[in-house]
Amino acid sequence: xxxxTQPDIHITVSEGASLELxxxxxxxxTPYLFWYVQSPGQxxxxxxxxxxxxxxxxxxxxxxxxxxxxxxxxxxxxPSVHWSDAAEYFCAVGSYSGGGADGLTxxxxxxxxxxx
Amino acid sequence: ExxxxxxxxxxxxxxxxxxxxxxxxxxxxNTVSWxxxxxxxxxxxxxxxxxxxxxxxxxFPPRFSGLQFPNYSSELNVNALELDDSALYLCASSxxxxxxxxxxxYFGPGTRLTVT
Numbered sequence: 001x002x003x004x005t006q007p008d009i010h011i012t013v014s015e016g017a018s019l020e021l022x023x024x025x026x027x028x029x030t031p032y033l034f035w036y037v038q039s040p041g042q043x044x045x046x047x048x049x050x051x052x053x054x055x056x057x058x059x060x061x062x063x064x065x066x067x068x069x070x071x072x073x074x075x076x077x078x079p080s081v082h083w084s085d086a087a088e089y090f091c092a093v094g095s096y097s098g099g100g101a102d103g104l105t106x107x108x109x110x111x112x113x114x115x116x
Numbered sequence: 117e118x119x120x121x122x123x124x125x126x127x128x129x130x131x132x133x134x135x136x137x138x139x140x141x142x143x144x145x146n147t148v149s150w151x152x153x154x155x156x157x158x159x160x161x162x163x164x165x166x167x168x169x170x171x172x173x174x175x176f177p178p179r180f181s182g183l184q185f186p187n188y189s190s191e192l193n194v195n196a197l198e199l200d201d202s203a204l205y206l207c208a209s210s211x212x213x214x215x216x217x218x219x220x221x222y223f224g225p226g227t228r229l230t231v232t
Contacts, residue, residue: 004158036223041225042225042226043120043206043223043224043225043226044159044206044208044223045223046220046221046222049220090158090159092158094221103149103151103161103162103163103164103172103174104149104151104159104161104221105161106158106159106160107158108156108157108158109157109158
């Protein structure tokens, strides 16, 4: 069964500093990987995805993530955070049965706090 | 382009009652997935509907059931509510059938269900 681990429950970063959120996955085949962001009381917004090809993927809001098969990781990065980036971040892995995607398996999330 | 919408926003029910939550897919999407997000946790996959049939299910009991309608909107029904059913219920729509790989799931804002 597939699983996702986000080792950091909370991360505090100063505004303007760089950010890296960790994600490790367990999946038997080629994984389809996603990062979502959730603001308080809101649904999830897709930041970026990895399906195949270039292992460094660019997303919205200046985020990027790098797929490393050897480490089973898909870490999210941003060179300079803004106060508006404070939110909950979720990494997810999706399966693909050939007819389309099945349900996503999410990690427990990392709560990002931005210090002024 | 209309995004995913869910109703109601909030709901309070008593243990043992039944509840129906509703979701309208994003325009052009034909697949709906439902997730349960308990407080402080990542979303958990309940089930997915495609062409009005259940197409994948997570580890949820049969008292969780659903429907998808010809216009691709969907309902989630939960019978015999338990206290642990209190959660944010998220609906996600996607467009299965495109060539080239898995779907991107777009989430609605969720329905907050409280069971007392």
